[in-house]
Amino acid sequence: MTQLSTLNKYFSKYKYRFTLGVLFVILTNYFRILAPQLTGFVVNAVVTVLKGKNEPLTDAQLHNYDFIVVKIIQWFNNESFQHKILYTGLILLILALISGFFMFLMRQTIIVMSRYIEYDQKSEIFAHYQQLDTGFYKTHSTGDLMNRISEDVSRVRMYTGPAIMYFINLAAIIGFSLFFMIRSDVKLTIVALSPLPILAITIYFVNTIINKKSERIQALLSDLTTNAQETYSGIRVIKSFVQEKAMLRFFKNNSEAYRNNALSLAKTEAIYFPSMSLMIGLSTLTTILVGGLDVVNNVPGADLGKIAEFVLYIQMLTFPVSAIGWTASMTQRAVASQRRINEFLLTQPNIVDAENAMDIKVEGNISINNVNFTYPHTGIHAIKNFNLQINKGEKVAIIGKTGSGKTTIAQLLLRMYDVNEGSILYDGTNVQQLQKNSIRSQISYVPQDVFLFSDTIKNNIRFGLKEASDEAVFTAAKQANIYHEINQFDEKFETMVGERGVTLSGGQKQRISIARALIKNPSMVIFDDCLSAVDAKTENAIISSLYEYLKNKTAIIITHRIFALFNFDKIVVMDEGNVVEQGTHESLMQLKGLYYSMYQNQQENNSGE
Template sequence: MKHLSALNKYFWKYRVRLIIGVFFVVVSNYFGVLAPQITGYIIDFVQRNLPGYVAKAKKPSYDVSVKAFIRWIEGIHLQPIKIVLFSGVLILALALLRGFFMFLMRQTLIVMSRHIEYDQKNEVFDHYQKLDASFYKTHSTGDLMSRMAEDVSRVRQFTGPAIMYFTNLVTLIGMSVFFMWKRDAELTLYVLSPLPILAVTIYIVNTIIHKKSEAVQAALGALTSTAQQAYSGIRVIKSFVQEDAMFKAFEASSEKYRSGATSLAKVESMYFPSMTLLIGLSTLLTIMIGGIYYINGHREMGIDTIVEFVIYINMLTFPVSAIGWTASMIQRASASQKRLNEFLQTEPSIASPAEAKDIALTGDIKLENVSFTYAHTGIEAVKKLNLHIRAGERVAVVGRTGSGKTTLIQLILRLYDVTEGRILLDDVPIDKINLGRLREQMSYVPQDGFLFSDSVAANIAFGTKWMDKEQVQEAAKLAVVHRDIESFSKGYDTEIGERGVTLSGGQKQRISIARGLLKASPIMIFDDCLSAVDARTEKEIMTNLVSHLKGRTSLFITHRVFQLFGFDRIIVLEEGELKEQGTHEELLQKRGLYFAMYQRQLQEEDPQEN
């Protein structure tokens, strides 16, 4: 139960529903345990009215409510047949009352569990969004989805049905044993003698179930992850004709889940037969021992007592059999909550400081002796980097693949924290600035811009808290994608499918550019976002950006040379180190890395022109 203690905050939040629900459980079971006593009274009353009846020295013990009914019905001196009839009507009324309060019980406890499920899914999703980029490099999307969907659903089985059935079986067993003990303590001990066997069985089986539940949930996460990757990469799978290979991978994951789930089901299947056997033994002991006592005239044992005990035992059939079911749900929920706790207790390494500064950035960026090493690979992507980008400056960061360009941008966005050195924005350390406010003032266009399964307009306006149609269209025109959008079936209202699957690579990149331009932040970052755009469109976009980015700090990450854009400064990175910086003309005169890149680009473009 230690893992499930994380749910206490929800129980406290919905404590009114929980308390009322438990009250309904108690009331419902109270009306239930009165029926055997009324039945016992009817048997005793009929016996007392038979010829030759010998009164017992000890009168039967009844509940206060039953005693009040007996005094009333015998006080009005009705005929025996009418007393039996009234008693039968009372048993029916008790059954109706019990059913009504069981309905209220489900309305409170099960509904409470749905509220908790809603809150918990929101908590998990909100925490996922707080976790940093390094977390998502080491965890698969399928596993994250499985934890929020399947694991939360299994936890709901604990917060609703398991609590309801557990409270029901505890109160019903407690009340039944109490009244059985009052009626005949020795017979009660005989009847309950199989309970130690029950306790040992439950303990052993629960231990096995807990271990198997963890394995099953882990296998389900792997299965979901395999399916998610197949759906996301279906075009690659089809183009490489790898349907059979992917099916075999899915089949292997599915088989692992099936074998684990089957093994778990086999263990759980031990519960019901064990409970039925123990209930049968208790019934047999009641009839056998009670019958022997009655035949021998021992201890004033009456048929009414035997009948009452048999009814109690049969009444306990469901709650006792539910012990295994409830215990299984609790064990499954415990395993699932343990998996959830692993994430919920993971603190993001990137977070706003306790006394975060909320500043309006002008765009001045300083990097002082910055180094960064990826924790999960050990690769040092940036080394001793010193750089000052002034507010409003247009800077190109060039270099070959793996030179540290994208890492530099991720450090400025504070998707990662530097390993050494520090980054200052407007002379304020970046880790002292409110994280949300920091990113609000940066507009980032990645190379593989992610598009959501929504309309084109909604995707362009994603980075803003409003959506003005005219401004959306203006941003699309600057990104040279307006004509393409107008040609779509529903224009800007066209649904683009998951990850923009209905669009070409160039269209996706230009919509991402439009999204970044619409945000119009003081710091604009473009990470090689024109790689899928043809030369003519690229030139048109760059021309549009000249006027639009005026007065804003602009960083262009690229492995190509944009000669016509007129950057204030070009920075050349090589293996994470700053090798060269200056204007286009200055770097050509140095005849270093930039010059070599420029010459290589000219050689690649000449054959195309010829």
């Protein structure tokens, strides 16, 4: 239950709604508890008439009833038998309507409160997800993240709403019932409640089992969600390799494991309700038996009206007591789900702003000094003693084979990771002393792995600059050499691109991603192998357009290809995390080292094509 203590802040936030809900629960059950007393009065009135009498109740007999019931009985105590029956029936109907009205208000406060809490919790989790660093997402699946913000939060809502409401309702009805039962007849109260200890023991053991099985089911559901999500995202790969049956078999195995565990939990929960019915049935039978024997033996204070009253008390307790199992099950599931939610909420991002982090304008002067970096979860030493000086307005190419550490440099410059050793300075200030969002907002970045949202082309282009005009969108598209192709679509810039841009070609997605970076018009841009999916002609057109666009801007172009037409101020050649060569195109060609070999191979491949 300590896991659920994190929800206290929400109960505090909605304390007035919660307090009103508790009050309405009490009022609902208070007006319900009057019905058995009036029913007992009517039964005794009938018995009295059958005996040939019609005597009003004495003050001693009225002492066991609630003061409202006493006032009602006193109102028509001297009336005829027919009037007593009529008035009692009408009053029972009125009490039911009043109780129903307060029950409506009860649900409008507590259940609605749970929906507000669900909204707040999902917002909190989503906001926290966005604060977590890149390393976190490399070790956690999307399906698991989705399951925790949807299924787990929904199960927690069942605790903050129905479970809380039924628990308070249970406490109220048991409290009222015990008070009036003991006040009426202690002996019958003990008899009626004698099966409850057995019920309590059953609940304790079954809840322990439910808790363990709930945690297992939630873990299996995360696996199932992840499996489905990956299948949908990679459907083109699956189809191209004709692996539909294999993926279906894999899904069925996961689904069967979830089903078996869910059925096992359902069987365990099924023990509750038969147990409740059995205990309630035994309680009713023993109450009628003991009360009936007392009436037959003329025990003082025993009468048929009291037996009817106690039977109604027991029946009123049937649903709340039977809901103990349901409430306990919902609570145990909520505990398991909240534990999974807390695991992420308590996970702190490794990349955080330093105290008094600065928000400065990035001019474009970059100094990378003796940087070493090892990926924390793989142990790969990606960057080794890396040094690079970039002045404002310079155009720098970082070239190397796949796995040489080029993309890691871009990640470090954007502070997606922190260096293990060395430093990265922007205009003389360490990147770790700057606000990370300030840095990222001033740098345009085109990632190697292009990602487009399920939205229009226009909204994808102006994703980082929502207030951008249509004209700015068109200009960025022209600079990325994608404008004319977009205009050939039926909906032009209003074309929906589908999930991850599935309706577009690889080259089109890359160029839209470039346009998204260019529209920000920043002082510094980083292009990470963003032209790999375009042909040579388109590549040359984009490079020519970029050359004009990048005047007076600091630009870092990361690539495994050599752009001989682009006049770079500096070219850095990387291999296995090290800088092996550095200079201009001409000077590197004269060295006849790795850069020269890469250039010769590229020329041979181009001529072969």
